[in-house]
Amino acid sequence: MSSMLQLEATSSLPAWASDPMLLILGVVIVGRIVFVRERQLDQQITWLLFWWLCAALLREPWLQNLLMDATPLTLSDIRLLTHAAAMFGAASLYLIVRAFSNVRRVRRRTIVGAYALIAVLVPVMAWISAPARSSGVAIEELHTWRTAAYMVIYSLPMPLALAAVAAACVRVFRHGDETRLTRICAAVILLTGSISAFDHLSRIVNGVMLSLDMQNAFTTWRSESNDVLFLPAATALAIAVGIPIIAAVQARRSNDSSSAAVITLAPMWKDLSTALPTISLQGTSTLSSSIEREHRMRIECEDALYELLPFMDTEARGAEDLDPVERCAAITDALERRLDGGMPSAPVPAPAWLADEDELLRIADAWSKRPATTSLV
Amino acid sequence: MASWGGRRREALAHVLARVPLQPPWTVGEFLTWLEEDTGRTVELVPWTGSAFEPDNRCGLLLGGPNRYVIRYDATRSVRHQRQQIFHEVGHVLCQHPGEKFRPTASVLTEGLNLAGIEYMMQRSTFDSPTEAEAELVGTQLAVLSRGPIDLDSEGEVHRIAGTFERLR
Numbered sequence: 001m002s003s004m005l006q007l008e009a010t011s012s013l014p015a016w017a018s019d020p021m022l023l024i025l026g027v028v029i030v031g032r033i034v035f036v037r038e039r040q041l042d043q044q045i046t047w048l049l050f051w052w053l054c055a056a057l058l059r060e061p062w063l064q065n066l067l068m069d070a071t072p073l074t075l076s077d078i079r080l081l082t083h084a085a086a087m088f089g090a091a092s093l094y095l096i097v098r099a100f101s102n103v104r105r106v107r108r109r110t111i112v113g114a115y116a117l118i119a120v121l122v123p124v125m126a127w128i129s130a131p132a133r134s135s136g137v138a139i140e141e142l143h144t145w146r147t148a149a150y151m152v153i154y155s156l157p158m159p160l161a162l163a164a165v166a167a168a169c170v171r172v173f174r175h176g177d178e179t180r181l182t183r184i185c186a187a188v189i190l191l192t193g194s195i196s197a198f199d200h201l202s203r204i205v206n207g208v209m210l211s212l213d214m215q216n217a218f219t220t221w222r223s224e225s226n227d228v229l230f231l232p233a234a235t236a237l238a239i240a241v242g243i244p245i246i247a248a249v250q251a252r253r254s255n256d257s258s259s260a261a262v263i264t265l266a267p268m269w270k271d272l273s274t275a276l277p278t279i280s281l282q283g284t285s286t287l288s289s290s291i292e293r294e295h296r297m298r299i300e301c302e303d304a305l306y307e308l309l310p311f312m313d314t315e316a317r318g319a320e321d322l323d324p325v326e327r328c329a330a331i332t333d334a335l336e337r338r339l340d341g342g343m344p345s346a347p348v349p350a351p352a353w354l355a356d357e358d359e360l361l362r363i364a365d366a367w368s369k370r371p372a373t374t375s376l377v
Numbered sequence: 378m379a380s381w382g383g384r385r386r387e388a389l390a391h392v393l394a395r396v397p398l399q400p401p402w403t404v405g406e407f408l409t410w411l412e413e414d415t416g417r418t419v420e421l422v423p424w425t426g427s428a429f430e431p432d433n434r435c436g437l438l439l440g441g442p443n444r445y446v447i448r449y450d451a452t453r454s455v456r457h458q459r460q461q462i463f464h465e466v467g468h469v470l471c472q473h474p475g476e477k478f479r480p481t482a483s484v485l486t487e488g489l490n491l492a493g494i495e496y497m498m499q500r501s502t503f504d505s506p507t508e509a510e511a512e513l514v515g516t517q518l519a520v521l522s523r524g525p526i527d528l529d530s531e532g533e534v535h536r537i538a539g540t541f542e543r544l545r
Contacts, residue, residue, distance in 0.1 A: 038544075039399050039400065039539070039544075040399055041399060041536060041539075041540065042540070045540065099399060099536070100533055100536040100537050100540075101533055103398045103399060103402050103403075103406040103407075103410070103532055103536075104397055104398055104399070104410070105397050105398065105399055168533065168534075168537055169537070171533065171534050171537075172534050172537055172538065175534045179538070179542075181541060181542070182537075182538040182541050182542070185540070185541040186537070240541065241540060241541070243541050243542075244540070244541060244542060244543055247542060247543040248543055251543055256543070278503075278504070280503070281503045281509060281512050281513065281516075282503070282509070289520075289545045291520055291543065291544070291545045292516060292517070292520055292545060295456070295460075295516060295519065295520050296516060298454075298456060299456065299457060299460050299516075302453065302454060302456075302457050303457075306453070349452045350450070350452040350453050354453070354454070355452070355453055355454035355455070355457070356454070357454060357456065
């Protein structure tokens with residue numbers, strides 16, 4: 001077995017560095033399988049992490065020794081399996097791009113086709129690398145067309161898929177409405193994707209140079225950089241796509257932002273839907289998801305306030321800068337006027353404050369803090 | 378009043394399972410699929426000048442053999458606009474029969490081309506099973522909807538953003 005093969009195929013990261021990263025990848029994969037599995041997009045992201053974890057584990061010396069002791073596999077064969085895992089990751093990435101680019105679910109035959117293509121390429125790579133594997137050297141050491149062909153087949157799919165991901169991340173930045181968290185995650189993906197793309201593209205260059213028997217500082221550096229360019233980038237991506245797991249756990253513990261909004265909205269929603277039952281859909285408070293409960297409460301509160309607009313003082317109705325406490329008083333007055341059979345004014349368009357979601361929360365918050373003596377419906 | 382029991386949930390799940398789309402979607406993306414699925418054009422037409430008549434505060438579905446027209450109140454919050462539109466989509470997906478409608482010039486049809494319109498559905502309250510069902514389907518769809526209310530909006534960026542947040 002050549003020293004270059006050892007260098008290329010086996011992780012040189014110390015355990016204190018690689019073990020936490022492998023653990024993070026594993027935990028995120030399990031967390032996503034349990035909590036984030038509904039969309040095809042999410043499923044393929046989990047698959048991507050799985051293939052990358054396989055590739056990372058197959059570079060670990062302890063697993064390599066285990067496999068070589070327990071099976072007829074050589075280190076060259078294990079390196080081929082590592083590359084196969086990375087290529088299956090490229091197929092997942094292609095399917096991720098397909099899933100977010102098009103609103104339609106990705107067809108089953110497309111999914112099967114993407115993985116089948118890799119399943120065909122791996123035996124081709126095995127055939128190309130056969131002389132190197134039988135001699136116990138790295139494919140880079142053959143210095144023939146096989147080196148270039150192998151590296152092109154292995155390294156090309158990932159940068160192509162990453163280019164589409166990078167373009168999508170740029171569109172996230174250009175889209176003004178996304179949250180800061182989304183932008184940060186898009187930046188992480190853009191950064192890790194760039195590192196990964198550089199990793200793969202430089203492998204192609206390295207392969208071509210070595211096939212032409214050119215050896216220099218770049219080819220030496222490239223051969224020693226596999227660990228630094230792969231595992232940290234994969235871990236950073238895993239952390240970014242692990243965020244929905246935290247959100248799901250928070251939701252289960254009623255500790256998410258929607259649950260908080262439901263708690264804020266509930267007193268006003270309850271009063272309004274009791275006074276104006278026609279605006280309410282039976283079962284709103286029993287919806288299983290806090291996001292759905294928040295949505296219904298917002299819709300029903302907006303409907304009730306809209307219903308009360310013709311009973312509000314003209315001044316209070318149109319004023320955009322009214323204090324939430326004053327707004328609550330105006331709503332209570334309108335409600336009493338309506339329940340007392342008062343005559344509504346002419347129908348009016350919805351004022352801007354009614355369509356402002358933050359303002360509705362402020363009003364609901366003020367509603368729940370009204371003095372106990374305030375008359376209710 | 379509609380029951381929220383298991384049978385109803387099952388029926389709703391069946392309706393929603395027929396939708397071959399990945400959330401989040403935009404109104405435009407969803408209606409484009411609806412056009413393909415039903416073979417009818419779908420037009421979004423906000424209420425115009427007389428929209429503030431008491432009866433015109435919610436969505437309205439006008440239908441015929443070749444087209445649907447969805448009217449909605451564009452002065453309401455974007456969330457509410459989506460709810461109005463997807464409520465009407467709920468009627469279409471649940472295949473609720475509308476009431477016969479002989480189009481005449483009225484507040485309901487102001488600004489509309491009335492060719493091919495044969496029936497309508499308009500919500501007042503949720504005290505009929507069809508309205509409650511459409512509102513529930515509409516809620517499930519609206520919660521998963523993002524972006525502006527137009528027929529050309531693409532949801533790619535929202536689907537990417539959905540990778541980092543909980544959708545429902």
